[in-house]
Amino acid sequence: MSMDIVIVREGDGYRLLHGHLRLANILRTTGEAWVHVKGDCEVRIVRVRSQYVVHREGRPYPLHRQ
Numbered sequence: 074m075s076m077d078i079v080i081v082r083e084g085d086g087y088r089l090l091h092g093h094l095r096l097a098n099i100l101r102t103t104g105e106a107w108v109h110v111k112g113d114c115e116v117r118i119v120r121v122r123s124q125y126v127v128h129r130e131g132r133p134y135p136l137h138r139q
Contacts (some may be wrong), residue, residue, distance in 0.1 A: 078108050080116070080127075086135040087116070088102045094136060100125070 074128045078092030087110065089096065100120045117128045118136060125136040134136040 074094050078106070080110050080118075080136070081135065082113055086137055088137045089125070096125070108109055 078096050080087050081088040081090060096106060096108075096118065100118070104119065106118045106120055114129070119126055119128065119137055127134040127136050127139065
């Protein structure tokens with residue numbers, strides 16, 4: 074779990090607020106990252122093609138980076 078990456082729940086997906094470069098580096102080296110979502114639980118993030126996807130409870134959710 075990385076404390077310098079900030080993700081929040083937003084509607085039907087998630088939004089990356091801080092730590093864009095840190096997350097990109099983790100995904101490039103390990104292929105996945107475990108991040109605690111503010112006010113929620115810990116989720117697994119993977120890169121699928123050019124997008125980041127949050128996996129929670131067996132379901133994929135989009136991770137918006139803008």
